[in-house]
Amino acid sequence: xxxxxxxxxxxxxxxxxxxxxxxxxxxxxxxxxxxxxxxxxxxxxxxxxxxxxxxxxxxxxxxxxxx
Numbered sequence: 001x002x003x004x005x006x007x008x009x010x011x012x013x014x015x016x017x018x019x020x021x022x023x024x025x026x027x028x029x030x031x032x033x034x035x036x037x038x039x040x041x042x043x044x045x046x047x048x049x050x051x052x053x054x055x056x057x058x059x060x061x062x063x064x065x066x067x
Contacts, residue, residue: 009048013040 014035021031
């Protein structure tokens with residue numbers, strides 16, 4: 001797993017946190033600030049990256065199977 005994958009996963013999780021805060025009445029600026037300042041648990045990052053890798057492997061396997 002590359003560092004880029006973890007960075008991308010962290011950005012996606014922060015976006016999801018921001019969106020959830022906006023849905024609960026926070027302003028977009030406040031939601032972004034809170035999402036950017038919170039600690040993301042390693043378990044969430046690992047789960048996100050692992051599921052993306054599994055999806056890529058499944059896609060590649062299906063693509064080769066069709067060829």
